Amino acid sequence: MFQELVHTKAFQSYLEKVDFPPVPQYLYDPIRYILSLSGKRIRPLLVLMGAELFDESIIEQALPASAAIEFFHNFSLIHDDIMDVAPLRRGKPTVHQKWNGNVAILSGDALLIKAYQELAKCPTDKIPALLRLFNATSLEVCEGQQYDMDFEGRASVTESEYIDMIRLKTSVLLGCALQMGAIIAGADDRSQKLLYDFGVNLGIAFQLQDDILDVYGNPKSFGKQVGGDILSNKKTILFVKLQELISLADQKELTYLLGQTIDVEPGKVDKMMDLYAKYDIQTLAIYQKEKFTTIAYEKLSAIQIPSDKKQALFSLADALMYRVR
Structure with missing residues (x-):
């Protein structure tokens, strides 16, 4: 944990030196704003830990790559919030709410360009490999967002489709962050792939954990409204598993609940939780989370370096996967 704190401070110090001009105000103020809302900065931290x-x-040579990852991540958040018509991001107004949609689109675009500016500061001999990975990952994140939007208009989604969507939308960026650090440090191809796979599988497990905590978590420690996914009819792993198992009789209840808002049906969350309990959906979801967590840990264990060097990543993974419920 001490090393994580050191890396976080190093990244924050580097970020404070990145130049965002005072004008045009409506281009750069939103960028400064969204970056100020960032939480634990897991993605840039992973770049540094991978190196x-x-x-x-x-580590110092990896700081521009860590900034590139953070800028891309926040660019995607700005645009995702526009598409989702989200009013809040980390408890604060989203960029398009605080300013407007046009400002949000353009400031997001500028943040993406800033990401490439940071990549250009990386060691010259490593830039081609970094660009190939960064570009492939960026496109996959866009594909994941499109699948997520497509799912909103579908009555059902299979488990494999859902897992692939969260892999693309969320997890590949974690794998990319780790592998970028490994590239800068000159790691061999096999080690890079194992580290990437560790990040991707950990990311899938983390999102499944997020799905579970949305329904069964403690709102004080989780930081979100419990049952939010149910209220918005989001197709999470819990919903997908329920659709696989539900009887025809209970399907009528599910269809009714999906068609109601909380204003019309105040008991929507409780009734959905009753359906989840009837089919033991929480246990099934936890099994899937544990499966991907195990795969992630196996990938990290397989990297042929002394085990003590991997302990910081194992500790971070444990902290992410076993948050207080």
Whole structure:
């Protein structure tokens, strides 16, 4: 945990030196605003930890890549919030709410360009590999967002479709962050792939954990409204597993609940939870989360470096996967 704190401080110090001009005000103020809302900055931290895994002396050279990952992530959040018509981001007004949609689109675009500016600061011999990975990942994130939007208009989604969507929308960026650090540190191709796979599988497990906590979590520790996914009819792993198992008789109840708002049906969350309990959906979802967590840990364990060097990543993974419910 000490090393995580050191890396977080190093990244924050680097971020404060990145130049965002005072004008045009409506281009750069939203960028400063969205970056100020960031939480634990897991993605840039993973870049630095991925580099440190193979070369402890190269952290400073990895800072521009960590900024590129953070800028891309926040660019995607700005645009996702527009598409989702989301009013809040981390408890604060979203960029399009605080300013307007046009400002949000353009400031998001500018943040993406800033990401490429940061990549250009990386070690020259590593830039081609970094660009190939970054570009492929960026496109996959867009594909994941499109699938997520497509699912909103579908009556059902299979488990494999859902897992692939969260892999693209969320998880590949974690794998990319780790592999970018490994590239900068000069890791061999096999180690890079194992580290990437660790990040991707951990990301899938993390999203499944998020789905579970949305229904069964403690709102004080989780930081979100419990039952929010139910209220918005979001197709999470819980919903997908319920659709696989539900009887024809209970399907009528489910169809009714999906068609109601909380104003019309105040008991919507409780009744959905009753259906989840009837089919033991929580246990099934936890099984899936644990499956991907195990795969992630196996990938990290397979990297042929001393085990003590991997302990920081194992500790971070544990902290992410076993949050207080």
